[in-house]
Amino acid sequence: MIKAYFLSDLHLKSHDESNSEKLLLFLHSIETGQIQATHLFLVGDIFDLWIHRHRYFVDKFQRIVNAISTVVLKGVEVHYFEGNHDLYLSSFWQQDVGVKVHDGPEFFHLGPYRIRVEHGDFMNPNDKGYLFLRKLLRTVPVGFLAKSLPGRAVQKIGDWGSQTSGHYTRLLTQSQQQDVKDFMHSYAHKVVQDRFFDYLITGHTHVQDEYHFSHNGEEVISINLGSWLGPTPQVLMIDDHGHHFISV
Numbered sequence: 001m002i003k004a005y006f007l008s009d010l011h012l013k014s015h016d017e018s019n020s021e022k023l024l025l026f027l028h029s030i031e032t033g034q035i036q037a038t039h040l041f042l043v044g045d046i047f048d049l050w051i052h053r054h055r056y057f058v059d060k061f062q063r064i065v066n067a068i069s070t071v072v073l074k075g076v077e078v079h080y081f082e083g084n085h086d087l088y089l090s091s092f093w094q095q096d097v098g099v100k101v102h103d104g105p106e107f108f109h110l111g112p113y114r115i116r117v118e119h120g121d122f123m124n125p126n127d128k129g130y131l132f133l134r135k136l137l138r139t140v141p142v143g144f145l146a147k148s149l150p151g152r153a154v155q156k157i158g159d160w161g162s163q164t165s166g167h168y169t170r171l172l173t174q175s176q177q178q179d180v181k182d183f184m185h186s187y188a189h190k191v192v193q194d195r196f197f198d199y200l201i202t203g204h205t206h207v208q209d210e211y212h213f214s215h216n217g218e219e220v221i222s223i224n225l226g227s228w229l230g231p232t233p234q235v236l237m238i239d240d241h242g243h244h245f246i247s248v
Contacts, residue, residue: 001038001240002110002111002239002240003036003037003237003239004038004040004237004238005030005037005040005235005236005237006041006201006225006236007023007042008042008081008083008119008203008225009043009044009083009203009204009225010023010046010227010228011047012061013048014060015061015062015063019228022228022233022248023067024063026235026248027067027068027070027071028067030074031067031070031071037071038077039076039077039079039108039110040071040076040077040078041081042078042079042080043081043083043119043201044082044084044085044086044203045119045204046080046083047061048085049086050086050087051087051088052087052088052089053092065097068097069097072097072098072099073098078099078100079100079106079117080093080102081102081106081117081118081119082101082102083119083204088147102117105117105191106118107197111238113238114199115199115200116191116195116199116200116201117201119202119204120184120203120205120224121204123187123202123204123205124180126183177207180207181211184202184207184222185211185213188213188222189213193215196215197220198219198220199220199221199222199223200222201223201225202222202224203224203225203227204224205224206227208224208225208226208234208245209223209224209226210222210223210224223236233247233248234246234248235248
């Protein structure tokens with residue numbers, strides 16, 4: 001039996017903010033068995049910035065690191081998808097903590113379901129400025145620079161980057177939200193043709209959405225996790241019987 005939990009776009013800036021405390025309580029509930037979990041998926045932008053294994057970030061979020069480490073030791077399979085605010089994660093999160101890190105879409109068989117998980121920053125083909133920036137940030141020279149810079153210097157660069165990509169953190173009008181949903185739905189229709197899945201799980205856009213459609217006679221469900229920037233942070237749970245959101 002599976003019990004998989006998915007969350008994204010917390011954009012944590014410090015260990016003592018409200019959403020950090022909510023995340024810690026959620027992780028503690030898994031650790032103590034109050035919440036039964038077989039899998040935990042961190043679908044990108046968990047922190048407002050985390051790059052490489054800089055001690056600055058480890059120290060800043062040590063309580064969260066410890067809590068996730070404990071969940072891993074408990075036997076929960078934890079996956080962390082790099083977003084546009086958390087990059088080059090393998091050197092710390094995979095090597096030191098035991099979390100499985102992914103820098104692009106991955107497929108999983110969980111119980112009866114075939115599930116595609118990704119951060120979601122490929123979904124809007126018209127966002128060419130961001131797509132260029134995404135590609136640039138993953139080049140070898142930038143990777144070397146990210147590894148070599150002091151953590152506080154990386155933080156200053158990240159603060160600048162957050163300002164330039166802040167259009168997803170603003171409150172969208174109803175019309176703008178519908179535009180976002182339209183390109184998310186188009187993306188789901190496109191990628192299911194390459195390899196079938198029952199669920200597509202994404203984040204990035206901060207617009208929570210659930211979309212059902214049929215492909216070759218089979219039901220497909222596309223779910224965007226939204227963000228934790230609103231008043232009621234939620235986590236998606238999928239088990240053998242289906243899915244639902246839970247508030248944290």
